[in-house]
Amino acid sequence: MNYFITGTDTGVGKTYVTALLTRALRSAGLDTVALKPISCGDREDAESLRNAIGGELPLDAINPLWFDAPAAPLVAAREEGRTIERANLRDWYTALRQSRKSLLVEGVGGWLVPVAEGLGGAEFAAIFDLPVVIVVANRLGCINHTLLTIESVRTRGFTCAGLIINHLHPPETISERTNAALLRELTDVPVLFEIQPGQRTLNLAVA
Numbered sequence: 224m225n226y227f228i229t230g231t232d233t234g235v236g237k238t239y240v241t242a243l244l245t246r247a248l249r250s251a252g253l254d255t256v257a258l259k260p261i262s263c264g265d266r267e268d269a270e271s272l273r274n275a276i277g278g279e280l281p282l283d284a285i286n287p288l289w290f291d292a293p294a295a296p297l298v299a300a301r302e303e304g305r306t307i308e309r310a311n312l313r314d315w316y317t318a319l320r321q322s323r324k325s326l327l328v329e330g331v332g333g334w335l336v337p338v339a340e341g342l343g344g345a346e347f348a349a350i351f352d353l354p355v356v357i358v359v360a361n362r363l364g365c366i367n368h369t370l371l372t373i374e375s376v377r378t379r380g381f382t383c384a385g386l387i388i389n390h391l392h393p394p395e396t397i398s399e400r401t402n403a404a405l406l407r408e409l410t411d412v413p414v415l416f417e418i419q420p421g422q423r424t425l426n427l428a429v430a
């Protein structure tokens with residue numbers, strides 16, 4: 224199972240969900256590694272994903288680039304006078320890809336976050352050439368964000384493999400109670416999983 228994990232926004236649960244999925248795949252016997260190519264603001268994402276693989280690889284191996292500024296990588300790298308090279312990311316990924324059966328690659332923020340000079344979010348995702356899964360935080364606004372992201376993923380030539388609807392808290396509003404059903408009604412992209420607040424394990428059979 225190889226996916227590029229994007230989201231409807233930053234802070235929607237990409238890391239939370241990727242870690243859950245990684246643990247479930249490894250428990251099912253699939254040699255899965257979760258990667259965070261670029262971190263901005265802190266390395267907590269990468270540390271969570273490293274925990275999900277039982278510390279099997281060093282942090283730098285799964286998270287080769289990190290920046291201090293909690294911003295888009297394009298901004299964070301400019302702040303530090305650094306450049307992000309597509310070729311370096313591709314070489315890093317190719318080396319890992321050859322030795323693993325299953326890779327989950329977490330993007331940065333939402334789908335079109337600019338990564339480097341002349342490297343937008345879609346061009347960044349193209350480095351990994353994987354089907355795209357969209358993590359959707361169940362909150363007001365997610366219908367539009369999800370449909371926009373699906374449309375962009377597809378028009379850029381990627382396979383949109385599925386949605387993972389993430390309930391960060393129990394539904395409190397009419398929109399939070401209806402978002403999941405409405406997304407199923409409005410798009411042919413399958414809902415792979417719905418993740419509940421505080422969920423710690425994932426049953427792969429429900430996909």
Ligand SMILES: Nc1ncnc2c1ncn2[C@@H]1O[C@H](COP(=O)(O)OP(=O)(O)OP(=O)(O)O)[C@@H](O)[C@H]1O
Nearest residue numbers: 233234235236237238239332390391419420421422
């Ligand atoms: N289903 C959930 N239940 C409880 N807490 C959650 C759930 N999903 C996400 N969270 C929490 O919400 C916060 C944001 O989640 P997370 O860091 O995974 O988002 P992200 O999309 O990876 O963000 P970023 O864009 O910074 O990478 C974290 O504190 C995370 O632990």
Ligand SMILES: C[C@H](N)[C@H](N)CCCCCC(=O)O
Nearest residue numbers: 233263264293294295332336
């Ligand atoms: C700092 C945050 N946790 C992410 N790593 C980066 C989010 C960039 C968002 C850019 C934007 O869409 O405005």
Ligand SMILES: [Mg+2]
Nearest residue numbers: 237238268329
């Ligand atoms: Mg994250």
